[in-house]
Amino acid sequence: MFMVSVPTARKWAVRFQAEGAAGMVDRSSRPKTCPRRTPEQVKQQIVRLRWRRRLGPVQIAGELGLAPSTVHAVLVRCRLNRLSHIDRVSGEPIRRYEHPHPGSLIHVDVTKFGQIPDGGGHRFVGRQQGAHNKQTTPGLPRGADYKARTGTAFLHTVIDDHSRVAYVEIHADEKAATAVGVLRRAVAWFADHGVTVERVLSDNGSCYRSHAWTAACTELEIVPKKTRPYRPQTNGKIERFHRTLADGWAYARFDSCESERRTALPNWIHSYNHHRTHSAIGGPPISRINNLPGHHT
Template sequence: MSHANAALTPRHRLIVGRLVVDDGWPISEVAARFQVSWPTVKRWADRYRTGEPMQDRSSRPHHSPNKTNQQTARRCVRLRLRLREGPVQLASRLGIAPSTVHRILTDVHLNRLSHVDRATGEPVRRYEHDHPGSMLHVDVKKLGNIPDGGGWRYVGRRQGDKNRAATPDKPKNKHYDPLMGKAYVHTVIDDHSRVAYAEIHDDETARTATAVLVRAVEWFNARGVTVERVLSDNGGAYRSHLWRDTCAELGIRHKRTRPYRPQTNGKIERFHRTLADGWAYARCYTSEAERRGELDDWLHYYNHHRPHTACGNLPPFSRLINVSGQYS
């Protein structure tokens, strides 16, 4: 098919070739008749003379020595499906440019994940504090405990129920089904650097939440970060007197989000999705203890090695200066 601005259609190109080659018309007269340039008429006349088609030639090169090989493309697709990471993170793993990863994902229609676009009907308002420690975001991510042998997400509902029933030392509900319980991941993330701290507990009480906050503040202080403010939702632990008194002892100003407005604490909500995709549901764990044992290693990868788009495609720890073990 000819391009949108072509003066000659394939049918008229054929007429031009016949007039010049078969009927012996001068090129200048044919060019004046069809209101095109002399080189255009000569080009189509030469192609007609050699028996070439009157269609546009493909602009694709005959050889592409720098083309991404199929093995890398297939690995890119597999990592996208398994890890649900973006082009920047996948490019770091594959050793290629983020634009190349995006092209590969676009070719296989994987450039958008179903849960990426969450339209709220309101303009997106972004903010970022200007130095580490100016604001910490805190929240709790609840996860169902994994039975011995693997959970239903990977082994299926039927086998998952069998694994639940076979897991020892679990209480029963009124239907005599085992209660696996929940894992409460208490997460803390710095607003400026996106450096994350997390602990797993069996509850989300005020005593547990305040103890996590104290240890998180000590952890950030050891890395040269002085915590000034903390932002939380309106959960019971964060409305307690114990939380209020602990913040006062630490010299931290506590702020809460507007009720039913999780977007205000969106940085940690987005971190929870990264946490779920990269650690909690990244692979088939055969027990809850195995999954919990992997959290520290994943947090180290997230803080020290995983490229973050908010940090200029650098790891979060790159925004902390002169920290011991920063480049490990």
């Protein structure tokens, strides 16, 4: 009637007679013993070779005298079967985190871009023409070699950990007073969007280790946090945003002068926050701020 074999029906009947309804619960089909299971010590060797030397299953199998299929099975169980799952710098598995709601943590950092001389920079017009544009741009300081210096634009960036909403300001330095001013305006900007900042994560730059930064965080009732030295991956969300900023704004098109590029920044930031789909959250960052899709409570 139920399209099963006689031994299967007999097995279930015996279980029901012996244990009642509790005997009908699904049971694991895993064997009680597995004498040919890969030893734990060999498993650790496989994982170590994968982490430290980034070897494939065939290479690891050749060094340990195992079958490649065995090595691959171990890597799959340990979730190391793809190299993209491993941090390229340290060789450790990537540990991702996300704070539960907007404002729980914001990331701050400073990135630098060389300013553009009048006529365009070398990325678009070539190094020879770019050097000529530097020499002919009025008002540029000159070094000991008499070559013009366009200077550096310091972009103070702020990213909300949960939503990835960005706040950016351009300044001429990265001093403590400048960083504190950016923090105050960023907190006010987030407050206008209904977000209360609770923590701020920064690297160990001098402006973030200053007394002024600590005093500002205390006044704003924000808990300051620092990344581990020489570990930029901890602040990876804002580091990745800097790459997006360079590809999408700084070097995305030809700008004939620095003021033209700076004028385009507010429109690009608005597009990033309100219209550009973020690959990590599946929508624009602002969608997690106004909670229209119901991403957070």
